[in-house]
Amino acid sequence: xxxxxxxxxxxxxxxxxxxxxxxxxxxxxxxxGSKVLENGWKSLTSKESGRIGGMITKRKREMQKxxxxxG
Numbered sequence: 001x002x003x004x005x006x007x008x009x010x011x012x013x014x015x016x017x018x019x020x021x022x023x024x025x026x027x028x029x030x031x032x033g034s035k036v037l038e039n040g041w042k043s044l045t046s047k048e049s050g051r052i053g054g055m056i057t058k059r060k061r062e063m064q065k066x067x068x069x070x071g
Contacts, residue, residue: 013037026055 016024027036027044030051035043044052 022056022059023052026052026059030055 013024024033024036027033030048032044032048032052041049
């Protein structure tokens with residue numbers, strides 16, 4: 001068995017979980033959607049990833065306050 005790097009899993013925009021949909025939606029809002037589609041999530045800088053994570057947290061809190069959240 002090979003102990004090399006994991007193979008790059010292609011990003012499938014048509015087969016995403018609700019969590020992945022939210023993450024990609026926010027990435028698009030920040031102008032990062034095409035970068036993710038072309039090169040995957042690992043191509044983002046830590047600053048870009050942090051902004052996405054912060055906005056996901058903010059959205060989830062807002063959803064919980066209004067009772068429309070899933071989690």
